[in-house]
Amino acid sequence: MATKNYAKTNVEVNEEGYFTDPSQWNKEIAKEIAAEEGVELTDQHFEVLELLRQKNDAGEALSIRGINKSGVVDVKTFYQLFPGAPLKKATKIAGIPKPASCV
Amino acid sequence: MSENSHKIKKVNIICAKGNIEDIYAALVLGNGAVMEGIEANLFFTFFGMEGIVKKWMKKPHTAVIGNPAMRMPGLGSRMPTLMGVIPGVEAMVSGMMRREMDKLDVPPIDEFFELYTAGGGKIYACKLAMDMFKIKEDELSEHVSGVLTVGEFYELAGGENSHIIFT
Numbered sequence: 001m002a003t004k005n006y007a008k009t010n011v012e013v014n015e016e017g018y019f020t021d022p023s024q025w026n027k028e029i030a031k032e033i034a035a036e037e038g039v040e041l042t043d044q045h046f047e048v049l050e051l052l053r054q055k056n057d058a059g060e061a062l063s064i065r066g067i068n069k070s071g072v073v074d075v076k077t078f079y080q081l082f083p084g085a086p087l088k089k090a091t092k093i094a095g096i097p098k099p100a101s102c103v
Numbered sequence: 104m105s106e107n108s109h110k111i112k113k114v115n116i117i118c119a120k121g122n123i124e125d126i127y128a129a130l131v132l133g134n135g136a137v138m139e140g141i142e143a144n145l146f147f148t149f150f151g152m153e154g155i156v157k158k159w160m161k162k163p164h165t166a167v168i169g170n171p172a173m174r175m176p177g178l179g180s181r182m183p184t185l186m187g188v189i190p191g192v193e194a195m196v197s198g199m200m201r202r203e204m205d206k207l208d209v210p211p212i213d214e215f216f217e218l219y220t221a222g223g224g225k226i227y228a229c230k231l232a233m234d235m236f237k238i239k240e241d242e243l244s245e246h247v248s249g250v251l252t253v254g255e256f257y258e259l260a261g262g263e264n265s266h267i268i269f270t
Contacts, residue, residue, distance in 0.1 A: 063208045064138060064218050075221035084140035086222075102131055103209050 006032040011095075018091065018098045022056065025095030033093045037082075041093070045081055048073050049094040062087060062099040113142040113265035115256070120270070121153025123165040123200055128270045129154070130215045137222035145219075146256055147247075148229035152236055155228055155244050160212045164197040216246035227251045227259070 001020065003010050007028035012020045017033075019025060030049060034041045041049075051072045055062055064087060068075045082089040087099055114136045118129035129145055136143040147155045154160055167173055167187035175182050176199055186192055201211070210218065216226060228243055230252045240250060251259065260267055 061208070064134070064222075065208050065210050065214070068218060068221075075218050079222045085138060087138055101208070102135060103207075103215075 016092075016098060019095040020097075022053065022094075022096045025053075029095065030093050033095075037089050037093060039082060039089065039093065044073070044077075045093075048078065048081060048090060052090055052094045053096060056091075056094075056096040061101050062091065063101045063103050065103060109264060111136075111141055111264055111266060113144070113260070113262050115144045115146065115260040115265065115267045117146045117148060117267065117269045118151035118154060119149045121150035121159075121163065123163045123197060125151065125270055126154040126163055126212065127204070127209065130212070130219065131209075132268060132270070133224050134215065134219045134222070137219055137224045143219070143224040144259055145224065145226045146229065146251065147227070148232045149235075152228065152232050152238060154212055155226065155247055156238055156242050157244055158242065160244060162194075162197070162201070163212065164193055165200055167193045167196055213244065213246075216244060220246050227256070229253075229256075 002013055002015065004013050004017070005011075007026070009024070009029060011024040011029065014020055027046065030046075031041055034045070039045070048067075051067070051070055052062060055066065060066065064075060064078070067073065067078055067087075073081070078090075079086050082093075087101075091097065091099055114132065116129050116133050118125060129151070133143045133145045152159075153163060165173075167182060168184055171181065173182045173196070174180065176196070182196075205211075209215075220226065226244070226247045228247050228250045230250050232238070233240075233250055
């Protein structure tokens with residue numbers, strides 16, 4: 001457990017930098033985490049972040065397949081929006097726990 | 104998880120067998136690599152061709168005979184080898200396995216290839232296996248990038264922190 005300061009707010013994160021309390025998140029905070037990850041957020045990024053947060057709230061397991069089927073973004077675009085490790089990066093920026101899924 | 108200073112940069116996965124579990128082991132490893140930002144090549148050869156030939160890849164099977172780890176669905180006891188010789192048993196067990204995987208969001212092979220290649224993963228077929236099984240290139244899934252000889256495979260697999268995995 002650690003505390004990080006984003007957009008003048010202290011938030012609780014785990015040792016890998018993932019939020020332990022998703023309710024502490026807001027868009028300004030997201031922009032600062034994204035900058036750390038080398039991503040500049042656009043409206044399309046925020047649509048994906050909202051989708052991930054909704055799925056997380058609903059207790060759904062996050063998977064690449066689920067994102068592809070969501071209708072919000074296809075996988076190719078998802079990889080382009082969050083280059084490298086998309087699901088790990090996107091969940092970190094969305095202020096939700098790291099996904100435990102293998103697919 | 105601890106930080107490792109020698110991160111894997113590339114994986115080259117060889118799939119030489121065509122049971123559900125063999126094909127999916129290769130797919131999960133490959134797709135998992137791409138999801139982590141690791142470059143991935145999947146190389147299908149011998150009976151692994153089952154996974155990339157369009158007309159075969161829709162319904163892969165698992166072995167009921169010669170598979171001592173096969174348990175009776177719902178009961179948990181070992182499936183008697185003799186049951187496997189009954190026509191339809193292998194198809195039924197395989198169908199059940201595919202449905203269970205689908206529930207866990209493990210997609211059918213074709214859709215899995217789509218996700219994997221969308222992330223930059225590459226799929227190749229083995230030249231020798233193509234010749235041996237008399238498979239033509241137009242019979243392969245459209246996600247296959249090319250047909251390689253073993254030498255070409257090694258060339259492809261080169262690079263720092265690149266690994267070859269044989270499933």
